[in-house]
Amino acid sequence: MRVDTGSQNPLDRLAAALAGDLGLVNAMIRERMASEHAPRIPQVTAHLIEAGGKRLRPMLTLAAARLCGYRGPYHVHLAATVEFIHTATLLHDDVVDESARRRGRPTANLLWDNKSSVLVGDYLFSRSFQLMVETGSLRVMDILANASATIAEGEVLQLTAAQDLATTEAVYLQVVRGKTAALFSAATEVGGVIAGAPEDQVAALFAYGDALGVAFQVVDDLLDYSGSDAVIGKNVGDDFRERKLTLPVIKAVAQADAAERAFWVRVIERGNQQTGDLDRAKAIMARHGAMAAARADALAYVAAAEAALSDLPDDPLRGMLHDLAGFVVERIS
Amino acid sequence: MRVDTGSQNPLDRLAAALAGDLGLVNAMIRERMASEHAPRIPQVTAHLIEAGGKRLRPMLTLAAARLCGYRGPYHVHLAATVEFIHTATLLHDDVVDESARRRGRPTANLLWDNKSSVLVGDYLFSRSFQLMVETGSLRVMDILANASATIAEGEVLQLTAAQDLATTEAVYLQVVRGKTAALFSAATEVGGVIAGAPEDQVAALFAYGDALGVAFQVVDDLLDYSGSDAVIGKNVGDDFRERKLTLPVIKAVAQADAAERAFWVRVIERGNQQTGDLDRAKAIMARHGAMAAARADALAYVAAAEAALSDLPDDPLRGMLHDLAGFVVERIS
Numbered sequence: 142m143r144v145d146t147g148s149q150n151p152l153d154r155l156a157a158a159l160a161g162d163l164g165l166v167n168a169m170i171r172e173r174m175a176s177e178h179a180p181r182i183p184q185v186t187a188h189l190i191e192a193g194g195k196r197l198r199p200m201l202t203l204a205a206a207r208l209c210g211y212r213g214p215y216h217v218h219l220a221a222t223v224e225f226i227h228t229a230t231l232l233h234d235d236v237v238d239e240s241a242r243r244r245g246r247p248t249a250n251l252l253w254d255n256k257s258s259v260l261v262g263d264y265l266f267s268r269s270f271q272l273m274v275e276t277g278s279l280r281v282m283d284i285l286a287n288a289s290a291t292i293a294e295g296e297v298l299q300l301t302a303a304q305d306l307a308t309t310e311a312v313y314l315q316v317v318r319g320k321t322a323a324l325f326s327a328a329t330e331v332g333g334v335i336a337g338a339p340e341d342q343v344a345a346l347f348a349y350g351d352a353l354g355v356a357f358q359v360v361d362d363l364l365d366y367s368g369s370d371a372v373i374g375k376n377v378g379d380d381f382r383e384r385k386l387t388l389p390v391i392k393a394v395a396q397a398d399a400a401e402r403a404f405w406v407r408v409i410e411r412g413n414q415q416t417g418d419l420d421r422a423k424a425i426m427a428r429h430g431a432m433a434a435a436r437a438d439a440l441a442y443v444a445a446a447e448a449a450l451s452d453l454p455d456d457p458l459r460g461m462l463h464d465l466a467g468f469v470v471e472r473i474s
Numbered sequence: 475m476r477v478d479t480g481s482q483n484p485l486d487r488l489a490a491a492l493a494g495d496l497g498l499v500n501a502m503i504r505e506r507m508a509s510e511h512a513p514r515i516p517q518v519t520a521h522l523i524e525a526g527g528k529r530l531r532p533m534l535t536l537a538a539a540r541l542c543g544y545r546g547p548y549h550v551h552l553a554a555t556v557e558f559i560h561t562a563t564l565l566h567d568d569v570v571d572e573s574a575r576r577r578g579r580p581t582a583n584l585l586w587d588n589k590s591s592v593l594v595g596d597y598l599f600s601r602s603f604q605l606m607v608e609t610g611s612l613r614v615m616d617i618l619a620n621a622s623a624t625i626a627e628g629e630v631l632q633l634t635a636a637q638d639l640a641t642t643e644a645v646y647l648q649v650v651r652g653k654t655a656a657l658f659s660a661a662t663e664v665g666g667v668i669a670g671a672p673e674d675q676v677a678a679l680f681a682y683g684d685a686l687g688v689a690f691q692v693v694d695d696l697l698d699y700s701g702s703d704a705v706i707g708k709n710v711g712d713d714f715r716e717r718k719l720t721l722p723v724i725k726a727v728a729q730a731d732a733a734e735r736a737f738w739v740r741v742i743e744r745g746n747q748q749t750g751d752l753d754r755a756k757a758i759m760a761r762h763g764a765m766a767a768a769r770a771d772a773l774a775y776v777a778a779a780e781a782a783l784s785d786l787p788d789d790p791l792r793g794m795l796h797d798l799a800g801f802v803v804e805r806i807s
Contacts, residue, residue: 178648179630233596237589256570259592260629263566266596267622270603274615282607282615289600296593297512315511 151464162203169221185261198223198328205332208458215276223328225269232262288327295319308386322354345452356442362387392431484797495536502554518594531556531661538665541791548609556661558602565595621660628652641719655687678785685779692772695720711752725764
């Protein structure tokens with residue numbers, strides 16, 4: 142494991158430190174996404190998996206396992222499992238959201254069709270379960286099966302909460318814990334479990350992944366209003382057009398005067414959006430400091446993630462995980 | 475376990491013999507399809523799960539386990555697992571096929587939306603994995619994870635084979651083994667495995683489920699041309715309209731003269747269908763004896779299923795499984 146000199150960003154440094162393991166994960170992903178009988182499967186999967194995904198989640202698993210001193214082979218299976226679950230949810234999300242762009246490229250549902258995205262997503266889910274079964278660890282399977290259920294539950298909750306101005310920050314957090322943080326925390330937790338780490342370390346890894354995941358999603362939701370298409374790899378304003386109640390909107394709605402409330406009812410609840418509405422939404426959010434407040438929340442989750450790391454062994458990887466948490470919010474600095 | 479006098483059909487007799495276990499399965503299904511946070515989930519699931527499904531697949535698991543002398547609790551978990559996997563695939567199939575009716579009722583994608591069907595299907599998949607993890611049997615998890623992957627692979631293969639007149643009977647069988655027989659054979663096999671049955675009995679249970687599943691799907695495909703809406707609970711001719719290459723069509727295409735071939739190219743490959751085309755397709759199939767030939771194939775699979783049972787313990791349940799195989803083709807008598 143080589144330690145970097147510091148010129149790269151924390152994600153790149155983590156990738157460099159884990160380069161050997163990451164190579165094995167990529168080889169396993171390529172091998173397991175193949176299908177002898179249905180060539181459509183690797184086509185769709187390769188489009189997404191090889192489109193410059195950062196492998197953030199699998200790196201969390203690898204780093205957690207290594208940090209806890211793991212020397213066996215199964216952290217590679219678990220990292221691939223986590224990436225397959227993530228890819229499957231992306232395929233299904235893009236069908237659900239009718240998205241046209243992901244990671245700066247057209248989505249699979251646009252290039253092929255919704256059918257392929259649904260079924261190839263199912264295939265990857267099944268493949269992920271095959272991989273975790275190979276580890277032989279019932280506890281790992283339990284954690285990942287629970288995470289999968291929580292992810293789906295969060296997505297359904299998001300679906301029913303969308304367009305509902307009564308959505309609270311508590312409901313938003315439940316959605317975020319489901320759709321994003323559940324896989325982050327499972328990724329770090331299974332790394333500790335497969336390494337046979339003591340329970341306090343496993344709990345710390347869970348807490349780190351959970352807080353990192355929430356921070357990551359809050360930042361993602363902020364970027365949907367403040368980023369540029371090129372930076373976020375999808376279209377700015379997608380959440381607004383999909384009428385999603387994300388954190389800055391919820392904060393702005395909570396402080397809306399009558400005219401603003403009428404605006405939110407029209408664009409979010411009724412979905413009657415006109416040219417200029419996205420800019421007006423941004424102006425209203427700025428007036429109430431909603432973006433800054435959401436950013437402060439993200440920073441608090443970053444601090445919680447960093448604090449959780451104190452229970453883990455002192456190791457260069459721990460430092461990289463620490464810096465990674467800060468890096469997540471740098472995107473909105 | 476009470477043995478029936480013979481007045482009912484084999485499915486009802488099996489349900490009567492397994493009534494106690496089946497009650498536990500239904501209670502577990504109801505408990506596990508709940509979601510504290512997302513009430514949309516049990517709504518969608520209940521619509522499908524309580525719409526008069528015959529619980530055929532869970533009964534196969536229960537019967538296999540009981541036949542092999544199982545006295546523990548986990549056949550109930552596995553039967554619920556199998557039903558959840560089945561229900562998840564139905565939800566996703568109806569999105570893929572854009573179906574409007576299932577089991578004589580409007581489909582979930584029509585009553586709610588495609589999004590709910592995709593996500594609730596994902597939730598049930600995850601729930602099924604949670605259930606199988608609870609059994610603690612790695613072998614059972616391996617079998618069911620493999621079956622799930624084979625199902626998805628079969629569905630993707632069907633998608634790419636659809637509308638392709640070059641589809642052979644071998645490809646058709648691969649699709650059917652995936653989308654239908656894989657879950658039948660996994661259902662019977664895990665029943666034997668959880669009971670700790672000897673390997674020859676486990677193999678016999680797999681063979682029975684596999685042959686039964688193929689026969690079941692061939693009959694289903696025949697009914698799509700020869701049944702009535704009321705009997706099959708969906709619209710007759712759906713496969714034709716979806717341009718699926720099912721067994722009777724493949725057999726008729728193989729014997730088509732020039733005019734018939736032009737017809738198949740127009741209606742299946744080009745999808746240019748007009749009033750009367752379904753009747754013309756049926757007439758062409760009748761002329762070549764394609765329906766009768768497909769029915770003969772189904773009967774051969776039924777015979778194979780019956781033969782596989784000879785390796786299993788002599789028990790009233792074995793007799794019911796034997797009769798069930800014959801009953802599957804009675805629907806097209």
